[in-house]
Amino acid sequence: MSKTELNPSRWLEAHSDRSADLTTLPKHLLLANICGDGDYRLVLVDAKFGDDISARLKVYKGTVLCSDQSLPDVPSALISFYVDGIEPRTPVLGVACGSDLLIYKNSKPFYKFSIPPLSISALEQDVWQKLCLSSDEPYEKIIEALESVPLSELSGRSQKLLTLAQQEIEDYVYKYRNAELRRICPITCMTTLYRNSEDATSVSYPVLATEFGQLYVLDSQTFTILHEARISNTKATPSIVVAAGKFEVEFRILVACRERYVTLIRKDWLEGKNILQTTASIVDMLIMPGDKFICIATSDKMLNCYSKRGNKLWSVATAQAITCISLVPLQHLSLSLVAVGMQGGSIHLYHSRHPVDYISAPDTPSAIVFGQMGQEDHVMVIITLGGTINFKILKRTADFGLNQDTGISPTIQSKPLPLPKRSKLFLEQSLREKQNPTDMHQSFQQDLIRLRLTSARTLLQINSDQSGIGNTKEQIKLSAQVLGLGPTFTLILTVENMNPDKALIQLSAIFHCNPENYQLSLYTLPIPFVPPSLSYKIHNKVIECLNDGLPKDEAQGNNTIRVFIVRNEQIQPVLAATINMPPTDPLAFTM
Amino acid sequence: MGLFKTLAVFLRIKKKEVNVLVIGLNNSGKSTIINHFKDEEDKQSEIVPTVGFNVEKFQNQSLSFTAFDMSGHGRYRDLWEHYYKDCHGIVFVIDSSDKLRLVVVKDELDLLLQHPDICNRKIPILFFANKMDCKESLSSVKIAAGLGLDKIMDKPWNISASNALTGDGLNEGVEWLTQQIRDTIVNRN
Ligand SMILES: Nc1nc2c(ncn2[C@@H]2O[C@H](COP(=O)(O)OP(=O)(O)O)[C@@H](O)[C@H]2O)c(=O)[nH]1
């Protein structure tokens, strides 16, 4: 029963299956309401890279595999998006296989979109024509012509042809003799972009990037190309694409390339602009919701954050090499964490640059996703390199200790300070500083020491000054003021509630004095409710008892009044104070 | 239903009011169960899933039932814990087909049992392993083991498998709870 109490983890271990035997890459995992019943399913690609390469599309309902179908090829990416506003709102799945985007609706194949093939050079066409006509000319001679064309501009078929050994060429040519020569451009990465509203269930468009550096935004209903752009003016092989914003209003698409830079494409841009370059390869990239900062994990064990414009804000070294990252949005706490999966099986959660939680996976995670699954809002699904599937649920009481701002140092300034231009005065001053550095330094130090001394003195004075007395635990402060010259005084007592959140209740003030010396107008007083950060004033009339019409001798009597603040039904007083009453001014008395 | 009547009659003699809390995660079947015990005339034919913090109440003579979802993160916690103070019995509904969330159920149950208004009281707890008709549902024995019910020493508890749609298993469970509440009231007087 007390197990959870002892276990300090913020995560509940919901289910783990070591025999799942899944091979799932980072972009091959998502959570979506694909049946439209509000019971969010886990969708993943299980690719096998053995002797025969194969891939399957699997759907889990809760912890149970409920659909499993084979895919034509190992996909490069998996997305889900809403295509229309028809109730019940049900998203479709998009799988990028080769140059095709396969759409699955209700887990059934529904549509196929193909990236338009690239043109084939006349030379290449000519070569294949010659090869197929089986003339007497030796193959090698014909093929030689292909070498004048850059490899990347040839079709896949010709590329392979150039790598073959002589004896294999004939079979190869024979095999493709009647097939049409095509230069397809494989989709390397994919994401979605909202059309005109950023609600989680509003319509969004698939965004595809191809091996040859083209980017396409597709209409999700007609599957026509809405926007096409070159990713960069230099060679760019996109590996990760992320998008933010709305297609019809304003958007930002970021493409991370294998050449270690990130380019930005915005509305109406026909070509991307390089905004940042990394020194190591990019493992994964995210756009943080809200501030739209770019979070990039690199292969040199670094997690980096860049501003929207691509200026580096911070980077932190991680303990192990990063294998995957995932956004962990926590709306109820209005914060977004980044889960960083690392070699060896640890997952660290970062809030900005600070690690705030550590989770462990059975072994090195290969893909992580966080979001709603089934009926639960905050589920983390981890697939490891060893093929284990692991479900963790964030405890409902977890707050990551971030609800107070303490413990989080301010992030590094992202905007340059608005510095004024260098004035003549500044130049003169710096010249003087250059001329007499020693004197200036010494006089500065002198002033500094003097300042410290003054502040220390003031502090000491305040401390020794009995102007107020407080109870730090209860956060109550009491101060007293005596007005008048005597024999009648007014004692004003101020009870101050220092606590900014809690009100003071059930307190009473008790005044205690020697009745031979003083007579008070009140001895006990229930203190009413004191709201947070406010104070309450007690006025008490004090009359000094005079000896035959004369003030008592100082030594004879005790001229103090003691005050106790007590909480009802509590033995120990909350606060006790002694007030030294001034002697009655003989002058005032004679008057 | 009939058993409820007996308890109600008994309570009327004793001039007592009994509050029963019906709790559990969202979608576990609480509204459906409550609906089952309502009289024919005020039975709701369609149950809409409760969203956010939604309290359902119904009174049957001197018996009052309060149901709410233990859902969400923190926001409504204080609100529902407020009801713990003056309840005489708890019906804890579990969706036995939701294997993924059994740990969440356990976490919520542990929080309930540790709550200052519950931990030192001998409140009877009835667990319904609901949706027993679903094919992937866990048996009540498995659920009891998964939740560690055997470790509850200081409170009478009972688990029964149920199907709130047909009413199967509901009466057996409630019979037990009625008896328990009656015993506590008799012992106290
Ligand atoms: N198969 C099955 N479905 C149930 C059972 N009890 C409730 N349901 C269904 O589960 C869903 C949630 O029930 P509801 O009473 O609204 O749950 P609540 O959120 O706990 O109030 C509804 O669609 C019910 O029809 C049951 O015993 N078996």
Ligand SMILES: [Mg+2]
């Ligand atoms: Mg309900």
